[in-house]
Amino acid sequence: MATTFPLLMLPLLVLKEIFKSMDLWSLVNLSVCSLKTRHAIKGFPTNVYVGARPNTFTISQNAATFSMNIEDESETEPSTEIVRMNRMAVRITRKQNEHWIIKNSVILDGWKLVMDHLLNTFQVDVNLEIVQERHLFEYLIEHPTKSRIEELNVTSDFINDVDMKFYLENLNTGELCFSSNQNKTFRFNGQFGRFKVFTCSPAEWITRENFLSLDCEFIDLERTSLTNEDINMFLKKWVEGKSPELSEMRVEIERIDLIKIMDGIEILKEASSGKENNASFHVASELYILNKDGLKGPFATAANTFMFEVSSDNEDDN
């Protein structure tokens, strides 16, 4: 019989190199061997991306993907082996090497156990996709590892006002995406979290005050009750250099009136020509505005949507 290779007796720097050479599936398998292996992997941060739904996890790193489903243990298919997560014996059914079904008597407990294991093993960026499971979001933001929530996706036919307010105030990283109907009377009077990307459809609840207080890199609002005047105020704010993070914005309103949107803002036009195969050709002129820091903001409209993008080329470059 071959001798074992005493992996955990290697110097830490060597161990780190070995973990770097292992694929995702090997690392996941190794992490559930014992608390010591999990700690060892955690010692050398390995970035993974976790797509989490209420009963599914998709763990990916580069091109490799590992998935885990949580199932009630009373389901007919028997478990095939036992792995260790946080000192607990967890029954799993292995579908392929890269797909496990985790058996637990309570789905929520199973979800927390797996999420806790992942957060304590890897450097995790989470994309949480939920319907109404606010407790999962709360679990993540309260977890001591303070892992980054890359994206919170709420897809629901209806979100109650309390939950809606909670998401808006408490997501402080990444992207907040609502694709769900809210109570028509919902109003937000709090302070937005520090999320970088905000997409919302429908976004009828967003008031002028809400809109003007958004400080994101990317804003995409569909079916709003905002007006041309609201967009005008937002752009004036940008011109004054008060939305430094903004790189792109799309806002759908009932009826676009560019004259009202650009009221009091100087519009500049850039007519450019290009050359290809020694033949000159004309490129449609580009309309843009400038802010006090010299940043260009080209804009356009399509149907009822106003589109605005901050260009990194400042006027001096032209």
Next chain:
Amino acid sequence: MSVEPEVPIVQVEEVRENPVLYKIISSDNHVFTISEHAVKLSKTLWDLITNLGLTAENALDNPIPVENVNGKNMETIVQFCERHKYDEEEPEYTNYIREFVLPEWDRQLLSIDNEELFQLILATNYLDIQKLMDYCCRVIGDMAKDKTPEELRIIYGIPTDAEDDALERSASDSPGPSG
């Protein structure tokens, strides 16, 4: 620096194209000859050579003792370094370590017993030979491919949590130096 006279000099590879040769003595007093290009793959050895001021003229008269590496491992290391001395630098992209294909010659060289592989990677770490480290890590990492946690426990000798706890308890129960 004296060398036991009865110990044979191991010529791993005859080097014709490079006149500068160095001598290395392993912990068990085996003497190896290695070319300048090859020895440069070891950061530790090359730093030592530079610091000792060894030159083409005096290199062979001043063997370098390496007390942490035995003859068996040193032979493998010298073979490896001679084989790869003219290799181009590896590309520096994030997933290189996961994606490179281990050449067949090197796979053969590293097809050794786990205990020997363990000693070899320690020696490689000590001598700071990045390429050999990458190759050893690949071989050790590949042992985990398509294995279940239970199989990994056996392959890598990983104790269970209960065994770890028992070990810790017995370590804390045992009397210290003063006790």
